[in-house]
Structure formats: structure tokens, C-alpha cells
Amino acid sequence: MSRPPTQHAPIVRSNTLEAVFIDPDDPLQSRQDLPKVIKHARVTYDDTSTPISSPRLERFSKIIFPRPSHPLQPARISEWTNIGSFPSPLQNNPSQLNLGLSFVGSRETILVDIISDAENTTMSRELVRAGPRKELAFHPSNQARPCIVTCGGLCPGLNSVIRELVMTLKKMYRVSRVDGIPFGYRGFYSTHMTIAELTEERVCDIHHEGGSIIGSSRGGHDTKRICDSIVAMGYNQIFIIGGDGTHRGAVKIFEELKRRRVMASVVGIPKTIDNDIALIDKSFGFDTAVEEAQRSIKCAKIEAKSAINGIGLVKLMGRHSGQIAMFATLASRDVDCCLIPEVHFELDGKAGLFQYIEDTLRRKGHMVIVVAEGAGLELIEREIESSDFDESGNKKLSDVGLWLKTHIVSDFRMRGREINLKLIDPTYEIRSVPANASDNLHCSLLAQSAVHGAMHGFSGFSVGMINTHFVLIPMEEICRRGRTKVDVKSRMWHRVIATTMQPSLSGESSHHGASMHGLIEALDGSLTFRNANSNSVFKPASQPTVFEPDEDSEDE
Secondary structure, X not given: OOOOOOOOOOOOOOOOOEHHHOOOOOOOHHHHOOOOEOOOOOOOOOOOOOOOOOHHHOOOOOOOOOOOOOOEOOEEHXXXXXXXXXEOOOOOOHHHHHHHOOOOOOOOEEEOOOOOOOXXXXXXXXXXXXXXXXXXXXXXXXXXXEXXXXXXXXXXXXXXXXXXXXXXXXXXXXXXXXXXXXXXXHHHOOOOOOOEEOOHHHHOOHHHOOOOOOOOOOOOOOHHHHHHHHHHHOOOEEEEEEOHHHHHHHHHHHHHHHHOOOOOEEEEEEOOOOOOEOOOOOOOOHHHHHHHHHHHHHHHHHHHHOOOOEEEEEEEOOXXXXXXXXXXXXXXXXXXXEEOOOEOOOOOOOEOHHHHHHHHHHHHOEEEEEEEOOOOHHHHHHHOOOOOEOOOOOEOOOOHHHHHHHHHHHHHHHHOOOOEEEXXXXXXXXXXXXXXXXXXXXXXXXXXXXHHHHHHOEEOEEEEEEOOEEEEEEHHHHHHHOXXXXXXXXXXXXXXXXXXXXXXXXXXXXXXXXXXXXXHHHHOOOOOOOOOOOOOOOOEOOOOOEEOOOOOOOOO
């Protein structure tokens, strides 16, 4: 017997829907999107021996018990000042009734740790789910006074986030005015910059352009002057788009406004092209960066194949994390060697980079190398002592692309071997392009989640995607964890090794390194990967897994 035609869900979302009403095979996404609550089960985490039996629960293999402690939850403005309570305009607008049917329940959470074990009890953290709420802390049309600021370096998708913030505020919530703060934090108080209104007409098409329509800059954070300006201008929703350094500044703004008992919601939208913000699945702009990096790798491959002993060397972004280099390598499948900050390598020796280049050229006649900008810094610092810092407090890095090119050319000249090396550096091209389709969608959902959270009265939070769902993350969690790095023991990095077939590059010949060289020679270009050893091929660098930036450091 065939199923009836799929229709719109006949129910309003609720956080009390019972699991017995849920069919695991139900095709309606709106039903599958609901928490499966067993309403009458009074079982807590310390009473897991209590049986729960029902024929309708047979399809479910896990029952998750709540703990008394509350999930990680952002602050509420009501904790330090009086706020109003207004019904969401999505409840009574017939043209947007579909949005009203998707209100998020007050107790809905998203599990962070979803990898389970079929035979053992497992644990997970919870974060508050993002989405529209029935009740608002701000009257949208005559009380909400939002502003938007972008800080740090450029990243694909900035304009997409700005556009969707404005459109959500104005179209969904009917906010009368949204302001754009020019050129980062200093735009709040600088007398040489003008704060401009962001109208629907002005932002309508900006997602087709790279960069930030309101400008961006590093540094310029002055908590007192920024908060004085926020109070003087009457802003009560401050949307801050930036990386880890920007978020540390946002936490200070949040704490100062809270100390002054100002009714204001401070909201962060994580931005880093390097994808090195902890906890979240990915940062916006990363997919675009990987896609654009692939184009450069493809060009390097063509250059290398078209020359005698051709080497295509591509330098990609990644000051402290090799995420872009790693994913671009995996996506392109054209790379013979991937160098990232997390993995130590040596130039000389029987298991060094020079010898691997020699072996690859002898075997294939050409080679493609991808290097992240922060790779090999310890080698460069042996030769060049640099103590310069940029305006954000980040140490200025020597150009690893030029350094590596110089040393490779010099080494093969001494060997009497002809090579043709082309260095490609697409850094600023990647930063300034418009977001691709995947990132545009991601940016839109981040912006909508930020507005929904601010309107409900949450503050001091960032929005992000965790396990494909959008959540509200206390800013302190992002700042406390610092920047993430590539885990060289992870399956993802092992996939890189299986793709490039590169040896340890440790400099000293070892059984493992020699066997990898022999394997590469024997395979003659085959992508088959066999590794009899259980140890990682690569030697991790001495840095810890998480990079903790200096207090004054700004995001990239």
C-alpha cells in the first residue's frame, strides 16, 4: 500500500512531542526536526536502570537522560536589567505563517558529542539550539536599534552575512533602521569615519561582491570608548563579525555593558578563513577558500607537467593551522606534498624534502607542492631572526613560499639538475572573492540565527553550526578554547598522507621513511596505499593542539 502524498506538517513545533508519535521512517522533515521527548518518563541520569518499554520505541537504540546541570547557555539581558516581553511578529503575519510554525522550544538543545558506542554509556555536551522564539525581549519596530561591524581581515561571505542580518531584521522583524559601523572597532568612536544606515536597497546585491561593504580593519579596540559610543547612539543589538581576537574584544564589550546594566545584546558571528575556530563544524568562507585554492593547484599542475622537471609550488593561507592546505590537497588530488604548520619537516637528509623532490621528479617528471604560510617557520627562524609584529599583535611571518623556492632552486643547482619551478601565491585573490553557493547558504543561516537570538534577549553569545545544526555558543567558550590546529593523528590527515604518498620528511633516514620511499617507487604513481606500521607517518610539531594567541592578538 502506497504512502499518502507528503503534506505540510499539521502541527506547530513543540518541545513536548512524545517519541511514541514519531515514526523513524516519516518523510516529513518538520517532524524529524523535533526533539523526540518521552513525556511521561521520569528517569534521570542517575536512575538509568529503570526500564522503559514500548513497542513504538523498538526502532530507537539509545535513550538520553538529562542531568540536573544546565547545558551551556548564553547570558540573558534579563539577568542584569528589566526587559519587556513582546510576541514575535512571525506569530500573526499570515504571509510568514510558515516561519511561525517553526519556533524553537525553550528547552531544545543540540548534542555536541554525537559519536556513540553501541554497548556502552556515552556522554555529550549540549548547546542551546538557535532559531526563532515566540517571545521577544525587544519591540521590533520601535525599540530594537541594531548595528553591524566587521573586524579583522577579509573573508569570502562577509557581505553575505551583512546582507542577511539586514534583511532578517527588516523583513522578518520589521526593524526600522540598521547601522553599519565603518572599518572595524575604531569606527565606533573615530571622528574621521561616518556611520551609515544599511537599507534594503543598499545591501540587496552585495552578496555577489567580495569584501565588506562597511569596511574592516585590525585592532582599534578600546572598550570604554566603544561602549560610550554604543550608549550614546542608543544601540541595543551589536552584531560583531570577526575571529578569535575580535571575539575577545566582544567579550570585553559584553562585560562592560553588563556592568553598566545596559539593555543590549552583544552577538558574535565567527569569521576566519583558516577554519581554526574551536567547537564549530566550519567557519563561513572556508568552502570558498578551498574551492579557489583548488584552482591555483590546478594551474600549478599544468605548469609543472608542461616543463622539464617542472615543480608547481602553491602557497596557501594558514598562519597557525593547515586546514585550507589539507582540504585543498584532498579536494584536488593533484598534490605530491602538503606542508602544514602542525607537521615538522627538514630540507636535507635522506628522508628530507629535497630528496623526496628528487625521487618524485625521477619517477613522475613533475611535482606539485602545497605549503601553508605558517609551515617550516622553525627552519626559517634558524636563518632569519624576525621580531616584527603587525597592528593586531600577530608576529610577521617570513614568506615561506619565496624561502622554499630559493632553497629548492639552490639545492638542485648544486646537484647539477635542471628544474623549472613556478611559485603561485593566491592569498589575496582567495580572501576577496564572493562566497560560493555553500558559503552563501551558511552565511544566511548564521545571520538569521544571530538575529533570532538577539531578539529573544540572549547576549554574549556567538552563533555556529555544530553537527549540521545551528546553536548559540557562549563567547567565553570560543575565547577559552583558542584556535584549533590540524590533528595529525586524525583520520583526515591520514587521508592526506594516503593521497600524496609523502614520507615523513624528518631528515633522518628511518625504517618507516625508507619503506615509504620504497613503496612510492614500487607503486609508480598508483594511488593504492598500504601501511604495515601503525604509527603515524608524520612527526608532529612541538606546538600544542590548540594555539593560544596573545591577549592583544587580533584575528586574521
